[in-house]
Structure formats: structure tokens, C-alpha cells
Amino acid sequence: MKIAPRRAAVVAAVLCLAAGASACGIAKSAGSRAVATGSTAAIKIGLLLPETKTTRYEQFDKPLIEARIKALDPNAAIDYYNADQDATTQQTQVDTALTKGDQVLILDAVDAKAIQSSVQKAHQAGVEVVAYDRLAQGPVDAYVSFDNTEVGRLQGQALVAAVGGRAGGGEIIMVDGSPTDPNAGQFKAGAHSAIDGRLKVAKEYDTPNWDPNNANQEAAAAITAVGAQNVLGVYSANDGMAAGIATALQAAGLAVPLTGQDAQLDAVQRILAGTQTMSIYKPYKPEADTAGTMAVDLAEGRAPGSSVAPTTATSGSGTTVKAQLITPTVLTKENIRSTVVVDGLYTVAQICDAAHAADCRAAGLQ
Template sequence: MNKKIHMVLFLFIGLMLTACTAGETVSKAVPEKTPVVDEETIKIGFSMDTLKEERWLKDQALFKEAIEDLGAEVEIVAANGDDALQLTQAETLIQQGIDLLVIVPHNAEATAAIVHTAHRAGIQVIAYDRLVKNADIDLYVSFDNERVGEMQATAILDLVPKGNYVYIGGATTDNNVHLIKKGVFNVLQPAIDRGDIKIVYDQWTEDWSPEKAFLNMTEALAANNNQIDAVIAANDATAGGVIQALEAQGLAGEIPVAGQDAELAAAQRIVGGTQTMTVYKPIQTLTKQAAALAVRMAKGETVTTVRSVNNGKIDVPSILLAPIPVTAENMRDTVIADGFHTGTDVYGAANE
């Protein structure tokens, strides 16, 4: 008799559990700290301008690692400088149901359309390293790019307090180039006003192309009969083009050249004496910060900042990390100590 009662009770409990599971709610005791319902995995979309430069390959790998370390997923696409493609790729990410979009804009103005599309779908957008102009961007995470320019100019002005200067800018579609140039001229302007230095050539470089930077520098040398005393280039790729033009005239290593990004080729040129300095932006810090903020925001958490940057429409909540000037003297204490490059890669196995 006991066996029959037990069997009936077992069947009754089973039926009740099945009925409850099919209903809208089930009331039951839950141990403390145990979630009632598992959260779905957060999915972040990462729309990148390009993967043609060493710098951005590092960002891609480090951001993916940081997102996955947080238990989230990331879908990464790159448009390689094509504005229309970047818009199409971002729309695809949005249609795939991402929880938040992180974007490195190729064109600061054109990518405003991506922000509008994401917001219509209820998706927040973080501008990564480069600001999106004229859009209600939710957060901007970058380095202090104006400070980057100030570091470049300070290093070169200390070496060349008087003379003819060339400025080789980056792509005008990138808002960072305007901030960097502003920082450069914050430092140079007093010397310009005194007549100590003269800007004899000042040109932007389309798409940050080293080949176009080479042509610009070749033109600057020809226009000034090679009478150039210093060059400030917007990044290490353009600095590479500048140095090629100087090499063609037998001037490499004689004229100080500044860059930024701490690319391996630039680090090698610095220890080799053809490039004077670069500005190191610890990308691992940037990727970890951006990844953590992206996941938090995707979960609905509020992020507050103490700084903002106006993008032509709003004051965008911003987190701006500190850049670091790098020369031959502090190479080991900066990019090598951080593991950004190895000593062997920078100096060569024979000299390490």
C-alpha cells in the first residue's frame, strides 16, 4: 500500500511541475545569489575603419580578448576606409541583434548616420578612439589627442628652437587630426609669433597614406630647396613616408621627425636614429576600458564621466586616457616594459 501511495504522489508532483513550467511564473525558493533565469550572453558589435595599419590590428585583437574575458561576445567588421561599406556593415550588425555598437569612424561626419540608425533600434553607441561628429553619441573613449600634439611639438621644439618647420597632418575626415594639430600649434604658436620658427609647409594626408605623406614631404623639400629643420607628422605611418622622402635626399637622421602610435617600425626608426620620437597610447588600457564600459552599458548600467567633448551637436560624455612620449632614452621603460613590443623586435636579437 505504501508503494502505491508513493507512486501516486510521485506522478502527481511530476504533473504539477510540468503544468507550472508551462505557465508564466513559478514560485519557488531560490538559494541566495543564484539567478532565477540565466542572462543571455551580451553581444557587442565593433565597427572599425580599417585593419590596414599595425595599430588597428592590435586594437582588434586586444578588444576581442577584453570582451571575451568579460564573458561577452563581439562581432568585428572593418570597412578599410570605405564610408558606404562602414554604414552597411554597421546596419548588418544592428540587424543581427547586437546589444551595443562600438565604432571607430573613418569619416567623423558620415558615421553620424550609423548612430541615428542604432538609436532607432534602441542600441547605444560608443565612439572608440575617434569622435563621431554631429550625433547624439552615448560615450567617447579615447586618448587626450590634443595632448598628443603638444607632446610632439614640445619634443621637437626642445631640439629645434629656431628654423623651418613642416607639418604633415593626417586624414581630415578623422576628428583626431584636428585635435592633434591644435595641440601642436598650442606649443608652436609663441615661437611662430616671435619669428623663431616658420611653418614652410602644412598639408593634410588623405587616408593617412604613407605614400601620400612621402609625396607631401617630397614637395615640401623641393619647395624649400631642402632647407627644412624639423618635421611633425600626425602619426607613425605618415612619419614613415616623411622619412622615406628624407632618405631620398640623404637627409634621414639629420632632420628631427615626430610621429605617434608607437608602431614597431617607428620604434625601430627611433633607436636607429631616423625618427626622433613617437607618442605611445597604451592600447591595452584603451581596449580594456572600452570593453568594460560597453558590457556595462549593454546591461543597462549608467556610466558617468567627469569630462565631455563637444562634437558639434552635444557635449559627449568622454573618457580621455593619458598618452606617453617615447624617445630612444625611454623606449625600454615604456613600450617594451608594457609588452607592447619586445626588446628583440625593437633592437634586433643581436643588440638585445
């Protein structure tokens, strides 16, 4: 019978008292994962990511989290799930993870509110939940993300600076993220803290599922409504949507400032080409490493310490959670080499393909 991790320490202690001090010493030396039989068992962790439209999850988050878990415990078993942006699918995947005996879930919620019942179900089963990148509602045990309000502020600040002295001569369009993602609301609030009173917002959209096609349609409709000559710039909450928006701007013959987030490869190339102004570089490895560490700690019966979770965050359901909030970096043409290249996110060869070779040479990357 599987023993829930938050109860395992108590069970092990009782067994040790019954078996004697020498048995306790053996259990401790075996890695503190004693089960009721006195043997050890590999920890089982479920990794649940939200979607594939944003390239980061499959390309970076998944392999980095898995590598960290394996570095800490080579025998750990990892069950991977991707919900393809479907909240109902993710709820089913949580059920599957619980049935398979996963002791800890690393959960990046499709819909932070809708997943609350699943988080509660895991809690009742004695399974800890590490909220990854987005803070799910319900009794979450630990959380790692970036300072999302600061992300939005940096985006808004960059847009204001790029528009500069033309601020009084037109309006901007704001394309925000998915209303089911709590991060999107924080990005939006941070952006408005920098934009309000400095730039006039003509149109603003909450974009379901962070969908680039929706963002393209929203931007095209806004350009038509506002008039291309009156558009000073576009706030895009992430790079995926910026790709769709850049296409709409090009179709309208506009070359105006455009923000982004996630430092996607195509966004880095747009920054070099001048069709996107900036992105937010959020180094995935520190976030992934923290999630993996939190999950292994919890699976082995340890609460994340202050070095792993130095602060707290409060979810939409009012739960206060131990947290790590990592500081983001503004990515521009000037610091591509010192950020995404030096950190190994992309090589110069990946960035500077044939279509972008001239832009790379002009930026000093080649």
C-alpha cells in the same frame, strides 16, 4: 524578438512584477540579462574598426578589446568588422550589425561626420554606441580616447626642442592627419599651440586617410619647394605617415627631427636609428579595456560609472558624451625599455632585429 538594451530593464521589471518576487530573484542571480521569456541570453557586441594601414588596430586594439569583453562575460558574442578606410563600407557594416542583433557597437569611425546617420539609426533601434579612439557625431552613449590636444602639444613641443637653436635658420613642414578624423584636428591644434611663434611653418598638409604614400609625396614636394637646405624638421601626426616622410627625407639627403604617434614597431626602430625623433606612446590596453567595460555595462543595462567615464567630451554635432581621456606619453630612445618593453607591447628581440642590433646596443637595450 530582441529587446533593445536601453529598454530591457523596464521590460524585465514589468515581467518581474507580473511573475512575483521569487522569479525576480532568479532573474537577478542569472546575471541581470533577463529577456522576455524569463531566460538569459548572451550579450552581442559589434566591434567596428576603421582601417588596416595603421598596424595598431589589427595587432592590438582588436584582440585587446575582445579579451576584455570575454573576461567580463565569457558568453558574449562579438561581431568584428574593419572598414578598410571606406566610410560607405562602415555605414553598411553598421547596418549589418543592427540586422544581426548586436546590442552595443564599439565604433572607431572612418569619417566622424559621415557616420552620424548610422549612429542615429542605431540609437533609434535602441542600440548603444561606444565611440572608440575617435568621437563620432550623433547620439553616442560613451567615448574613450586619449587627450588628443595634449598629444599634438607634446609632439610640437618635442619638435621645437629638437630643432633648438637652429629655429631661426629655416622652416618646418607639417603633415597632419586625415580631415575626416576629428582627432587629426585636435592633434593639429595642439601641435600649433607649441610650434606657433617658435618655428616657421613653410608647408602644411591635411593627409587623406592618413596614407603613408600621400605623406611621402607631400614631404617630397615640400622639400623641393622649400629647398632641402632650408628644412629644419617635419611634424608628422602619426608613425605610419612618418615612415613615408622618412623615406622622402632620406632621398633628399636630410637628417632632421621628425615626429610621430602610435609607437609602431618600425617607428621605435627608427627612433633607435636616429631617423625619427620621437613618437607618442598611447597604451592600448587601458583604452581597449575601457571600451570593453563600457560596452558590457551598456549591454547589461548599466550606464558607465564615474570610474569608467570620469569626464565628458563634445562631438562635432554638439553631443556631450560621458568619456574617459587617457594621458599619453612621449616615447624617445631613453624610455623605450620602460614603456613599450615593460608594458609588453614589444619584446627586445622584436625591436632589436639584425638590422637594428647595433642601435639597440648603443641605446642599452641589449
